[in-house]
Amino acid sequence: MDVPKRRLIWDLVQGGLSEESFIAQFGANPRTTPEIVRVELEESLTERSTDNLRFALILAFRFGLSRQWAPLLCKLMGEDWHHSHEDIAGALQDLRFPVTIDCLYRTALRKHDYLAYNDNESLAIKCIWALHDIGTPEAAEKLQRLSQSDLSARVREKALKRLSALAVTRPGDPVPAYRRARDQKVRPDWDLGGSQRDK
Known part of the structure; x- marks a missing residue:
């Protein structure tokens, strides 16, 4: 990505450029052409x-x-050359895709020097929330392991709290507001077989 495109993205997120102007100057619409982001x-x-x-x-x-x-996001999560692990964990939480369970579990246990200021707790907690939102028995098993790991008491x-929350969730319970908001970030037309979304 060249510098002018980065400037356009920055102007868009800072509010200095409308989405329509951004798309016109960027030369494509990432909403309708997801290959751009991929x-x-x-x-990267x-x-x-x-x-x-x-x-x-x-x-x-x-x-x-x-x-x-x-x-691809899981491959990026395993790399040490960047500082975007928490953002990637957030993306994986939005996606709620069971194939990411092992990636999230491994990431929760990893240590990054740049996150040493809080003993990597914030990244581990983001991974815990992502596992909770995936909510499958496999995700619950990883939460159980993390609750008994040698990570900090807070993590x-x-x-354990997210694991307990899963235990009391019943089919038909209302979807929490934070998940409804996150669901809006995932395009169903880009999904892998839309019916698998919450499996």
Whole structure:
């Protein structure tokens, strides 16, 4: 992604540019052409570009996420050259795709020097919330493991709390407001077989 495109994205998120003007100047609409974001994510990985990754994620959050990107996001999550792990965890929470369970679990246990200021707790907690929102028995099992891990007491407590919340959730319960808001970020037309969304 070249510098002019990054400037356009920055102007858009700062409110200095309307979405219509952004699309006209950018040359394509990421909402209707999701390949734009996928290509930028792939280039970020190939080039190990922190800036590219940051701006590609901004586009993804602004114009919609696709479950088709989940394996790519998990690859990026396993890399140490960037500082976007928490943003990627947020994207995976929005997607709620069971294939990301192992990735989220491994990430919750990893340590990054740049997150040492809080002992990596914020990233681990984001992963815990993502596992909770996936909500499958496999996700619950990972939450159970995290609640008994050698992570900090605060992280273990959060894992146990999210696990307990899953235990009292029944089919037909209303969808929490925060999840409804997150669902709006995922484009169903980019989904992998829409009927699998909450499985």
